[in-house]
Amino acid sequence: MRGSWLRALAGATALALAGAAARPPASHRFGTIALDVTRMPYIAGSSIPIGVRSSSDSYELSVIGPGSIAAHDYLAPAAAMPFEATILATSASAVGMAALRIVPPPEAAAPLIAVATYDDGIVLHDPRTFAVVGIVPTHGAPGGVAFERDGTIDAPITTGDSLVSIVRAPWRIRRLAGVAFGNEVLEDPALHAVFVSDRDAGGGYGALTRIAGRKIRTTRTGITAEGLALDPQRQIVYVGNVNDATVAAVDARTMRILRRYRSVPRTFGLALDTAAQRLFVASNTSPSMRDGGGYVAAIDVGSPQGRIVARSARMTLPLGVAFDPRTHSVFVTDEGANLVYVLDARTLRATHAPLRTCSTPWLPHFDARSNRLYVPCARANEVDVFNVATLTRVRGAPFRTGGFPLDVAIGN
Numbered sequence: 001m002r003g004s005w006l007r008a009l010a011g012a013t014a015l016a017l018a019g020a021a022a023r024p025p026a027s028h029r030f031g032t033i034a035l036d037v038t039r040m041p042y043i044a045g046s047s048i049p050i051g052v053r054s055s056s057d058s059y060e061l062s063v064i065g066p067g068s069i070a071a072h073d074y075l076a077p078a079a080a081m082p083f084e085a086t087i088l089a090t091s092a093s094a095v096g097m098a099a100l101r102i103v104p105p106p107e108a109a110a111p112l113i114a115v116a117t118y119d120d121g122i123v124l125h126d127p128r129t130f131a132v133v134g135i136v137p138t139h140g141a142p143g144g145v146a147f148e149r150d151g152t153i154d155a156p157i158t159t160g161d162s163l164v165s166i167v168r169a170p171w172r173i174r175r176l177a178g179v180a181f182g183n184e185v186l187e188d189p190a191l192h193a194v195f196v197s198d199r200d201a202g203g204g205y206g207a208l209t210r211i212a213g214r215k216i217r218t219t220r221t222g223i224t225a226e227g228l229a230l231d232p233q234r235q236i237v238y239v240g241n242v243n244d245a246t247v248a249a250v251d252a253r254t255m256r257i258l259r260r261y262r263s264v265p266r267t268f269g270l271a272l273d274t275a276a277q278r279l280f281v282a283s284n285t286s287p288s289m290r291d292g293g294g295y296v297a298a299i300d301v302g303s304p305q306g307r308i309v310a311r312s313a314r315m316t317l318p319l320g321v322a323f324d325p326r327t328h329s330v331f332v333t334d335e336g337a338n339l340v341y342v343l344d345a346r347t348l349r350a351t352h353a354p355l356r357t358c359s360t361p362w363l364p365h366f367d368a369r370s371n372r373l374y375v376p377c378a379r380a381n382e383v384d385v386f387n388v389a390t391l392t393r394v395r396g397a398p399f400r401t402g403g404f405p406l407d408v409a410i411g412n
Helices: 002-022 026-031
Strands: 032-037 047-049 051-056 060-064 069-071 074-077 085-091 097-102 114-116 121-125 131-134 153-156 162-168 171-175 183-187 194-197 208-213 215-222 223-232 236-243 246-251 257-262 267-275 276-283 296-300 308-311 318-324 329-334 339-344 352-358 364-366 372-377 382-389 403-409
Touching: 032 085, 032 097, 032 183, 047 085, 085 318, 114 153, 114 372, 121 153, 153 183, 171 215, 183 223, 194 236, 208 223, 208 236, 215 236, 215 246, 215 257, 223 276, 246 267, 246 296, 267 329, 276 318, 372 403, 382 403
Parallel strands: 223 267, 267 318
Antiparallel strands: 032 051, 047 074, 060 085, 069 074, 085 097, 114 121, 114 403, 121 131, 153 162, 162 171, 183 194, 194 208, 194 223, 208 215, 223 236, 236 246, 246 257, 267 276, 276 296, 296 308, 318 329, 329 339, 339 352, 364 372, 372 382
């Protein structure tokens, strides 16, 4: 029976190939052209890259409706009301078209969820409904996202050398060069400064960059800087260096390295308990690697020795860490097992069964105001949300967002 089915399939394939040989495929005769745009709305005033798949090397872009074309971008004009624009791609043998939805910027004081998505830029959501408010393209993949106190949204471009800032009053998008291959980002409100971990600041070294206004200062921290944590009381920024297993403690005001701690293999995510002076570090290693699997460790950064004082059980592939000071809980995302571990901050032992989440959870974000844990799931194109008090999924979660989300920030 199985052999008869395979023979029938082979016969049908032969007929199809014979037909293909008898006449050229339609794409060769007429050409094909298609536009790659998302169905989610874009924020007015954005420069929107238009992806084109064409069988011809030569095509032209044009627009029906408001706005204009510059190279491969659609320039959406400022707008007080939503509108649509149709993008046309034309070649000598084909025409492709796609409709873009454009919406006004959100109010300056409106609460927002900002998601850094590798494929689409910064996607803004309504924190009450999780509905998409609009996309702000960043022309490069954002590695992280953070809100400043005034509502400005900052996103370092992990594929380039700039920091994108979305200023909300009045709405405008700024790009500041000189921030190389940025990963994570955080704000120090006391210094009115933004800090970015730089994967490679030149010469194979990772770094910490401080942006205050338009002044940029960079300090090398180790090899492949990734995770960040801030002690606002002591004005210290901690930087995890993935490829030399260290953590650098940097003076936020002078940008001098105060101390370098031995850490765990492939130090990735960081979180800090400022009261206990414990820095939680995730070892982003798997069971197949030499070290036999990842875990989370606590470094005593209150002592000169910086000893590791606690370790968790082995995990599949831990990546990100978040800390809740009220419940003394440490949350760890496991990108290999699609889990969020719930650990006691003192012992790093599990206090609850792991929370099952969507595919490839990345950097978790604990929001104290809403008492929620946000988990971007890179391969699911979703963000999961848990109530930290009950450790249950919030209604409406996980919610859809842009392609390959890496980080989440909550702000006004």
